[in-house]
Amino acid sequence: xxxxxxxELIEKVEVLVEEKNDKELxxxxxxxxxxxxxxxxxxxxxxxxxxxxxxxxxxxxxxxxMELDEDTREKILRNLSAKEIAEEVEELDTDDAxxxxxxxxxxxxxxxxxxxxxxEHRAEIQELLAYDDDTAGGLMAKELVKVYETxxxxxxxxxxxxxxxxxxxxHSIYVVNKQEQLIGRLSLKDLIVAxxxxxxxxxxxxxxxxxxxxxxxxxxxxxxxxxxxxxxxVVDDNQTLLGRITIDDIVDVLKEEADKDYQLAAGITQxxxxxxxxxxxxxxxxxxxxxxxxxxxxxxxxxxGFEEVMETVPSLFFYTPxxxxxxxxxxxxxxxxxxxxxxxxxxxGSLIGRLLKEVGLALINGFxxxxxxxxxxFLISQNTTESIAIATSMMSVIIVAALIxxxxxxxxxxxxxxxxxxxxPFITTSxxxxxxxxxxxxxxxxxxx
Numbered sequence: 001x002x003x004x005x006x007x008e009l010i011e012k013v014e015v016l017v018e019e020k021n022d023k024e025l026x027x028x029x030x031x032x033x034x035x036x037x038x039x040x041x042x043x044x045x046x047x048x049x050x051x052x053x054x055x056x057x058x059x060x061x062x063x064x065x066m067e068l069d070e071d072t073r074e075k076i077l078r079n080l081s082a083k084e085i086a087e088e089v090e091e092l093d094t095d096d097a098x099x100x101x102x103x104x105x106x107x108x109x110x111x112x113x114x115x116x117x118x119x120e121h122r123a124e125i126q127e128l129l130a131y132d133d134d135t136a137g138g139l140m141a142k143e144l145v146k147v148y149e150t151x152x153x154x155x156x157x158x159x160x161x162x163x164x165x166x167x168x169x170x171h172s173i174y175v176v177n178k179q180e181q182l183i184g185r186l187s188l189k190d191l192i193v194a195x196x197x198x199x200x201x202x203x204x205x206x207x208x209x210x211x212x213x214x215x216x217x218x219x220x221x222x223x224x225x226x227x228x229x230x231x232x233x234v235v236d237d238n239q240t241l242l243g244r245i246t247i248d249d250i251v252d253v254l255k256e257e258a259d260k261d262y263q264l265a266a267g268i269t270q271x272x273x274x275x276x277x278x279x280x281x282x283x284x285x286x287x288x289x290x291x292x293x294x295x296x297x298x299x300x301x302x303x304x305g306f307e308e309v310m311e312t313v314p315s316l317f318f319y320t321p322x323x324x325x326x327x328x329x330x331x332x333x334x335x336x337x338x339x340x341x342x343x344x345x346x347x348x349g350s351l352i353g354r355l356l357k358e359v360g361l362a363l364i365n366g367f368x369x370x371x372x373x374x375x376x377x378f379l380i381s382q383n384t385t386e387s388i389a390i391a392t393s394m395m396s397v398i399i400v401a402a403l404i405x406x407x408x409x410x411x412x413x414x415x416x417x418x419x420x421x422x423x424x425p426f427i428t429t430s431x432x433x434x435x436x437x438x439x440x441x442x443x444x445x446x447x448x449x
Contacts, residue, residue, distance in 0.1 A: 010043050017048045022055060034060055038067035046075050053080075062091035065100060077104060086115035094121065095141035095249065098128035128243075136220050137213040139253065140234045140243035143167045146174045147200050149183060154196035171231035174241055175204040182233055182241040184208055210235050213242055218257065221250050295429030299324070299436050306440040309447075315382060316443055319390050320436055326369070326394060327401040327435030328428040334358060334405025335427050339419045342409065355406055362402035366395035385447060393442035397435040404431060 016025040029037055029052070037056070041049040041064065053061055053076060065073055065088060077085060077100070085104075089097035089112070101109050109129070116122040124142040131137030145163045147156045160173065173191065175184040184204035194203045210233045211220045224232055224247065231246045303310070303320065310317045338354075370391035377387030405427055409419035 010040065013040060013052070014044065014048055017044075017051050025052070026055060029056065034063035035067045038064045038069075041076075042069045042072050046079070049076060050079055054084075058087050059091045062088040062096075066092065066096050070103075073100075074103060082108060082111035083115045085112045086117075089125070090116055090118060090121060093141045093143050094124045094128055094243075095139065097121070098125050098138075101125060102129060102133070131213065134217050135213065136211045136215045136217065136234050136245060137242070139217050139220065139249050140213075140245050141249075142243045144174060144233070144241075144244045145170055145172075146176050146241060147186070149175055149177055149199070149201040149204065151200045152196065153191060153194045153198050153200070153203070156191065156200055157196075169246070171244075171246065172233075174208070174233050174244075175200055176241050179238075180241055181239040182208065182210060182235050185233075208233065211245070212236070217253050220245060221253050221257075224250050291426070292429055295433055298433045302433065302437050302440070306444070309440060309444050313386060313443075313447055315386055316390070316440065319394075320439065323394055323397055323435050323439040324432045327397050327431035330362070330365070330398050330401040331405035331427040331431040334402045335409050335419075338406055338409040342413050342419050354410070355403055358402045358406040359399060362399040363395075366398035369398065370395045386443075389443040389446035390439075392446060393439045396442050397431075397438050400438060401431045401435060404434070 013025065013028070016028065029040075032040075037052075037060070041052060044052070049072065053064070056064065065076070068076070080088075085100070089100050092100065101112055104112060113122055113126060116125070128138065128140070128142070133139075143166050145160050145167055147160060151159070170188065173186040173188070174182055175186060177183050184201075184206050185208040186200070186204055190203055190205075209223065209227055209229060211223060213234050213236050220232065223229070224245075229247070231244050233241055234243045234245060235241055303317075306316075373391040373394060374387045376382075377384070377390070408427065413419045
């Protein structure tokens with residue numbers, strides 16, 4: 001059913017919890033998807049959320065835990081015993097189970113792992129925990145369907161039934177040799193239409209996309225997006241098949257990266273949420289605000305240096321906000337396009353060629369805007385020389401801002417720094433200062449100072 005969280009529903013759940021009306025509460029929750037239940041729990045106080053969690057069956061609880069807000073999940077896990085957490089993670093795929101355990105303090109991780117009854121599941125989770133979070137190994141799941149090249153189709157069908165029970169969705173069947181090395185893949189269709197006595201080696205497709213266990217998750221996301229893959233196998237240096245990564249995990253990665261880039265572009269240097277404490281939000285926002293403050297103070301000193309010019313031609317003073325705004329806007333536009341291209345691996349060719357293209361674009365845009373400024377000056381009966389000086393300097397500022405907005409993200413990317421940082425206050429502030437300086441210098445030269 002389609003779910004919409006309402007205050008009335010939250011109140012109803014709270015009343016049922018207070019009354020300890022387990023039967024009606026279970027009946028109500030059974031109507032909803034586990035993601036909807038997680039949304040309800042996010043709105044409850046901790047005691048009520050814990051009561052609901054312990055009322056649900058383990059399979060539902062494990063799914064709900066994965067959907068909870070991180071802060072809510074942390075509070076709930078803190079109030080569950082190691083055995084209770086172990087019971088929940090045993091219901092999850094290995095990648096999700098490892099993610100849950102990784103959020104726990106190190107001493108609790110060991111306690112929870114020791115309580116996992118399934119030895120194979122426990123060993124696989126421990127293996128995944130050994131990989132860095134931002135690598136393919138940290139993202140992969142151990143659950144997959146694999147077959148050996150020497151099997152017949154009939155034997156393969158019998159054997160994969162048991163494997164498929166552990167896999168939520170079968171995207172592909174991976175073919176390995178005796179050394180467990182990945183050598184090909186099969187689709188279910190290939191298997192079903194093949195003759196029962198055929199060897200797997202005869203019907204397997206040799207071409208198979210894969211990623212290395214130490215590959216960065218962003219690179220994995222690019223590969224899967226490029227080839228429209230729903231899942232991709234993960235191998236080690238010896239081409240041994242270790243696990244697979246599915247599209248739902250990649251969607252989570254892309255969302256996290258988009259959130260991080262959006263915050264960087266806004267001048268927020270740490271991952272924060274609206275519900276975080278004032279101290280956390282201040283630490284994340286203040287550094288770039290300080291940069292903006294010094295940038296503004298720099299603009300003040302520049303303007304003071306041209307005080308004589310402004311006294312002689314007062315109209316220049318009134319155009320400074322326009323120049324600063326145009327410099328910031330053009331710089332952000334240019335950097336945003338480059339950052340998006342870098343993220344999608346679409347920025348190709350030489351840096352000089354890219355800069356020349358941006359100069360051409362800036363010339364066209366700058367000339368069009370300069371004409372509008374001259375027309376505006378004519379309408380308000382402004383001195384023609386002043387209008388031309390303002391329009392020309394603005395055009396120059398636009399070209400320089402576009403070059404900075406293009407050049408800086410590319411250089412940051414080459415140095416291994418997230419280029420998204422260049423789309424926010426960094427570009428805006430630098431272009432404001434440089435733009436105002438160029439504005440007064442060029443205008444002064446044209447007017448005759």
